[in-house]
Every structure is written in C-alpha cells, then in structure tokens.
Amino acid sequence: MRASQQDFENAMNQVKLLKEDPGNQVKLKLYALTATERPCNMPKPIVFDFDDNAKQDSWKCLKLHMVETSRQNYVDLVSSLSSSSEASGQGNCGADEKVQESKDIVVTSEDGITKIVFNRPTKKNAITFQMYQEIMLTLKNASTDNSVITVFTGTGDYYCSGNDLNNLISATGEIQEAQRDEQTVLTRELVSSFIDFPKLLVAVVNGPAVGIAVTLLGLFDAVYASDKATFHTPFSQLGQSPEACSSYTFPKIMGPAKATEMLLFGKKLTAREAWAQGLVSEVFPESTFEKEVWTRLKAYAKLPPNGIKVSKELIRKNEKQKLHAVNAEESTVIQERLTSEECTNALLNFASRKAKL
Numbered sequence: 001m002r003a004s005q006q007d008f009e010n011a012m013n014q015v016k017l018l019k020e021d022p023g024n025q026v027k028l029k030l031y032a033l034t035a036t037e038r039p040c041n042m043p044k045p046i047v048f049d050f051d052d053n054a055k056q057d058s059w060k061c062l063k064l065h066m067v068e069t070s071r072q073n074y075v076d077l078v079s080s081l082s083s084s085s086e087a088s089g090q091g092n093c094g095a096d097e098k099v100q101e102s103k104d105i106v107v108t109s110e111d112g113i114t115k116i117v118f119n120r121p122t123k124k125n126a127i128t129f130q131m132y133q134e135i136m137l138t139l140k141n142a143s144t145d146n147s148v149i150t151v152f153t154g155t156g157d158y159y160c161s162g163n164d165l166n167n168l169i170s171a172t173g174e175i176q177e178a179q180r181d182e183q184t185v186l187t188r189e190l191v192s193s194f195i196d197f198p199k200l201l202v203a204v205v206n207g208p209a210v211g212i213a214v215t216l217l218g219l220f221d222a223v224y225a226s227d228k229a230t231f232h233t234p235f236s237q238l239g240q241s242p243e244a245c246s247s248y249t250f251p252k253i254m255g256p257a258k259a260t261e262m263l264l265f266g267k268k269l270t271a272r273e274a275w276a277q278g279l280v281s282e283v284f285p286e287s288t289f290e291k292e293v294w295t296r297l298k299a300y301a302k303l304p305p306n307g308i309k310v311s312k313e314l315i316r317k318n319e320k321q322k323l324h325a326v327n328a329e330e331s332t333v334i335q336e337r338l339t340s341e342e343c344t345n346a347l348l349n350f351a352s353r354k355a356k357l
C-alpha cells in the first residue's frame, strides 16, 4: 500500500521532531523526494535530456506517476531515521542492521556488506516501477554508508525475471503513453545510478536472470552464479532493444558474435556458458553456493575500503562518459520500440498469458 497524503504530512512533521540532525546528505535526499510536490515548470534536472517537445511532456507525465512513489520513499526514509535516531539514543545499534524497510526490495547491512535483495518471489522478482525507485534510493544510500561491498541477490528460485511487463499495461489492458515514458525515464535513471556507483558492486545470482537483470551485470564488478542460474535477454521476442549499456558492454565482454546470440537471438546461457563468455566471474555448485560466496565476500569486505574504491575508479573512469552516452542512445531507441506494434503485441500476449519465454 502506498503512503497517503496524510502519511506524507505526518512524516514531514516527524522530521522536525528528530532527536538527531540527520546531516546534509539526508536533508538533501528528503528535499529531493519532495520535488514532485513542487510546480513542474521549474528547471528540470540535466539528466532528463530528451529531445525538445518530448521533454516537457514526459516530465509532466513522469511527475504524475512519481508523486505517490516519492511520497512513499519520503515516508519510509523518515520512518527509518526516526527508528535509527531512537536506537542510537538507546546505544542499541545491532550488527545486522535493516537499513531500508520495503516489501519488494529488502536492504540489510552487515560485516561491511550492504545486501540488496529482490524480494518478490511469487512474481519471480520482476521489477516494478516502485522497485526501480527503491533500488535507486538504496544505491544512493549505499554509496555513502559504511559498507565496502554492495551485493544484489534474489529471494526464492529466481534471481530476477527483469522488468515487470505489467508496468506497461494499464488496468484496462492498454499500453499507455505515460507508462511508456515512465518506463523509459526510470530505466535510464536506474542504469545511470549503476554507471556512477562508486563502490564494489557484486551480483550473487542465485537462479535464472532475465532481461534488465542480465544486462545490468555488464556494469557490475563481479558476478557469482549458482550452477542453476541462467542468463536470458529475450529482447527480440518482446519487440524490444537492449538496455543497461549492454549494446556496448556485451560485445566488449564476449565479442560481437556471442553478444548477437544473446541480445538479438535471445539465446539463453547456462551459468557455465555465461562464465565462458566472461559475463560471470565464477560458478558454484548450488549445494554450497550461498556458504562459499558469502564467506568469500565477508573476507573481501575486510580489505581496506579506500584502496578498493580508488582502484575501482581507475578501472571504470575512462568508460563512464561513453557509458552515459550509450545509456542515452539506448533510452531513445527503447522509447521508440515501446510504441511499436511488435512490442505492443508481445506485451499484450504476455498479459493474456499466451506467451511465456
């Protein structure tokens, strides 16, 4: 359930009653989350860099859809500040701290590791618009928290089945323009936050990964997979095009011929095939996967954090500008594809359960 106007107003009052100053970073975050409450004729953030007429329209549509999500995120953040302020007031900070309370994205911090879990197992962890927002907020928090490594993993049998295809279909079974715009902007912003993430980013791929859950892996620093994981990007089947900079990272990682098999033909790779192509760092037997991976990550998280951070910066910095340019280009194509008959039919087929991968 999303936060009501009343919840939002209560949270705004609660901020004034916090026992401790949350600091400028958090205050700025809270301010940003109230952006949708302000008039939309203010200058737009530079990141929304679409072409001319579309700019203002898509911003207005996006604003409408983001109001609820921003209010919810504001309420969640204030609630976490209130409880952490109370906990530290009581000298009661546990080691396994739940840093963000949300149903579908669960975030914990322990042993120098911030763990972000796709937690929607009944829908194979498909990513809703709200989850896009939550992931971005979590990455922002993780970039300045005390952790050394940030890890993504999934609950249940899937790592993540990619974009929730129902994001784009309204209750009446239509695909609406506002949803297409929101999808495009959220995808671009999410990818941007992965490109810029300053700390070690690791994927613990516990099961099948589909669509954007696979393409994002090209922006991770290490990918550990269970031998029951698979990697599948069915963009052509969906009348879609690649995202998350995979049109650039995949040919670079595995060579153009193998990238074509994945991104254009929708060939599903086993974990070992993905390892052989260089997309996965190491594959573990399912029976020992969790134990081996977490033991190893806990040891890595004890390495000196600043050394790791500057080394990552050295490895990534020459690519950042290129990646942002690719992200912008892919977003333009995604927006076009979302209006195509091929994509519309594929989404409606999925909604009416005629299609499964």
Ligand SMILES: CCCC/C=C\CC(=O)SCCNC(=O)CCNC(=O)[C@H](O)C(C)(C)COP(=O)(O)OP(=O)(O)OC[C@H]1O[C@@H](n2cnc3c(N)ncnc32)[C@H](O)[C@@H]1OP(=O)(O)O
Residues within 6 Å of the ligand: 122, 123, 124, 126, 127, 161, 162, 163, 164, 165, 166, 183, 187, 210, 211, 212, 213, 234, 235, 238, 240, 243, 334, 355, 356, 357
């Ligand atoms: C257009 C996108 C713009 C750009 C952004 C991103 C690109 C992408 O991520 S594209 C990839 C999108 N993902 C898919 O195409 C996967 C679709 N899902 C499936 O084909 C199957 O559900 C899957 C093979 C993942 C699993 O099959 P089963 O093991 O047979 O399980 P179910 O199909 O019964 O799934 C259980 C439940 O989950 C719902 N589900 C799963 N994945 C998604 C999804 N991506 N979006 C929405 N819903 C999803 C599925 O519909 C079932 O729901 P119920 O019927 O209500 O139980």
